[in-house]
Ligand SMILES: Nc1ncnc2c1ncn2[C@@H]1O[C@H](COP(=O)(O)OS(=O)(=O)O)[C@@H](OP(=O)(O)O)[C@H]1O
């Protein structure tokens with residue numbers, strides 16, 4: 001489980017009480033549900049709805065939301081490509097710890113670069129990283145614009161805004177893709193239900 005570090009003379013410390021024991025206690029399997037998509041695509045809304053649905057089923061989850069992490073752990077980072085990469089790497093490492101704790105960790109970040117998401121996937125056993133793509137059209141996200149950021153980006157007042165003048169690279173092989181149905185966006189509850197069904201089917205909700 002150890003990875004290469006810049007520090008020398010450090011040793012991996014193991015404890016007899018491990019992930020299997022914690023999972024048994026919680027009667028669930030630790031994993032990461034990684035929600036990616038444009039600003040305004042509904043990531044945070046889905047994360048909350050999913051977490052509530054899991055809670056009502058007696059399952060312990062924790063949300064890592066990009067906006068919130070940028071108030072603390074990642075407050076030193078901006079939106080340059082290398083900052084976004086570091087933002088995703090740190091979040092991936094924290095998500096890995098939560099999954100190791102036995103929780104269903106719901107990470108909700110734009111995470112626009114495919115390589116960065118794949119780096120997080122590679123931190124976990126493959127099946128334990130569930131990538132959920134909010135495949136909502138830019139026009140829909142821009143029409144929602146709850147924070148007024150698209151408007152500022154279109155006016156050139158924010159530079160490097162995802163989807164406007166910074167790229168979003170859609171997943172090539174995500175586990176779950178959520179999109180409009182006949183031009184209608186499913187409700188957050190319906191989408192959360194789809195994710196819960198996936199978790200149920202793959203055995204994450206029992207030990
Ligand atoms: N330049 C630029 N591009 C994209 N988004 C921007 C930018 N500047 C500020 N914001 C606001 O920051 C939120 C995204 O933070 P993330 O940590 O998820 O971004 S990233 O994954 O590092 O790309 C994002 O929140 P969401 O709308 O919830 O996605 C925006 O509100």
Ligand SMILES: Nc1ncnc2c1ncn2[C@@H]1O[C@H](COP(=O)(O)OP(=O)(O)O)[C@@H](O)[C@H]1O
Pocket residue numbers: 037038039040041042043044045046144146185186187188
């Ligand atoms: N499934 C949905 N149907 C309709 N509106 C939604 C849905 N999901 C989110 N919204 C609305 O869209 C806006 C952006 O949602 P949010 O979850 O903040 O997106 P993101 O976290 O991707 O930026 C909010 O005003 C929210 O209420």
